[in-house]
Amino acid sequence: MSTTMQAVVLHGREDLRLETVAVPQPGPGELLLRVGAALTCGTDLKVYRRGYHAKMLVPPTLFGHEIAGTVIAMGADVAGFKQGDRVVALNSAPCGACLFCRRDQPNLCSDLLFNNGAYAEYIRIPARIVAKNTLHVPEGVPFQHAALTEPLACVVHGLEQCKPRTGDTVVVIGAGPIGLMFLRTAQIAGCRVIAVVKRDDQIASAKRFGADEVVQIAEGVDTVAAVRALTEDGEGADIVVECVATPATWEQSVEMVRKGGVVNLFGGPPSGTSVSFDTNRLHYGDITLKATFHHTPAACRRAFELITSGRMHAEDFITATSALSDVPDVFRRMLVRSATGTLDIKTAILPEAAQ
The missing domain is CATH 3.90.180.10 (Medium-chain alcohol dehydrogenases, catalytic domain)
Structure with a gap:
């Protein structure tokens, strides 16, 4: 050698x-x-x-x-x-x-x-x-x-932190590699999945990776209203996972979740970025905000099993x-x-x- x-x-x-x-x-x-x-x-x-x-x-x-x-x-x-x-x-x-x-x-x-x-x-x-x-x-x-295994472990850890239940409606904002992993992992967990995407080509990708419904961001479209219209009684999703890392999508994610729901602010904007939230909605809606970082050895093993099992x-x-x-x-x-x-x-x- x-x-x-x-x-x-x-x-x-x-x-x-x-x-x-x-x-x-x-x-x-x-x-x-x-x-x-x-x-x-x-x-x-x-x-x-x-x-x-x-x-x-x-x-x-x-x-x-x-x-x-x-x-x-x-x-x-x-x-x-x-x-x-x-x-x-x-x-x-x-x-x-x-x-x-x-x-x-x-x-x-x-x-x-x-x-x-x-x-x-x-x-x-x-x-x-x-x-x-x-x-x-x-x-x-x-x-x-x-x-x-490594990126999937981050996703597995992030979704587990949201405590999804079978049948929950999960919104995933973003259809890059991490967003697509969240779509498939949520589908495997038995959730109903809504993808929020930007480009035309991402519609097919989102559906291929597990989205039951897709909302496309476009000029003149109220993205929050479009997502909520796809949820039970229009109340919003049980879980919203933000994978884009922009202030606008961070703020929209809070508007898409139902009362008592969970928002995972998974995408990390640059240092110094600020956002604004409706404190009344957060408080009286009993909304949980999460921001998940990295992975754990246990999450790595669960991600590895998802890969090696073929699921x-x-x-x-x-x-x-x-x-x-x-x-x-x-x-x-x-x-x-x-x-x-x-x-x-x-x-x-x-x-x-x-x-």
């Missing part, structure tokens, strides 16, 4: 470069994976656009975090894994000791350990992630499907494949597609395709 590898390095704002770097060596408790597949992600696109992520990375740095691959080397004291194992390694793991971990909120861990470097031939998995958030991938499950139909989310050498161009195209409203769902980066 060579001592060097090809990897994508983030150097700053819209500056990704394919470089030759040293193959990382696993320390105690760590694994070295040969990357089988890494998926593009909306968070990675935001980091690419901004040039940094305050919690996860500082450039220059290896890039990418949705990954699955094969164990090719191990450090001392690794338990439960061996060379040749097919695994999915999540992008983080909590400490298990801080206030938030003790309160069963490990997604808010004060020492949440992140890992990046998925767009590479090899990646080192830190010991804490090996011990707490690395899972065996069954034979027959493609790496690109297993790599969907999630992970193949629907992989809309393109590319070689490792194409990653800088892939992200440049993602910026353009995002601006024109033609963003693909997920591109699977397959390092071996570049060899």
Whole structure:
């Protein structure tokens, strides 16, 4: 095995470069994976656009975090894994000791350990992630499907926080990758699902991924009224999940939910963004506002089961494949597609395709 590898390095704002770097060596408790597949992600696109992520990375740095691959080397004291194992390694793991971990909120861990470097031939998995958030991938499950575990875990955690019941009406605002995952996950949970979308092409996508009804945002259309008209007695949805991250949709989500309902403000606007809510409606309507961040080890395992059981139909989310050498161009195209409203769902980066 060579001592060097090809990897994508983030150097700053819209500056990704394919470089030759040293193959990382696993320390105690760590694994070295040969990357089988890494998926593009909306968070990675935001980091690419901004040039940094305050919690996860500082450039220059290896890039990418949705990954699955094969164990090719191990450090001392690794338990439960061996060379040749097919695994999915999540992008983080909590400490298990801080206030938030003790309160069963490990997604808010004060020492949440992140890992990046998925767009590479090899990646080192830190010991804490090996011990707490690395899972065996069954034979027959493609790496690109297993790599969907991380974003799906965020969605699973978000929906579970809303406590849906069979038959509940769930509104999902947005039909990007996360919105489509919410649609399908809510459908699997036995909910009636209404999608709120912007573009013509998203109508068919929303229906394909689980929407029973679709409301399209358009000039002259009262989106809130259109959604409420599709709910029981026009009272509003039991649950509204906002996945667009704009002040307008945050505010609309509160108007779409019924009294006693739950709004999950899942999409995160930039720091400093302000919104306005009708306090009378919130108070006398007994409305619960939630904002769910990240995932937990338990949610990761439930997401993984949805994928490996076939219920999630992970193949629907992989809309393109590319070689490792194409990653800088892939992200440049993602910026353009995002601006024109033609963003693909997920591109699977397959390092071996570049060899």
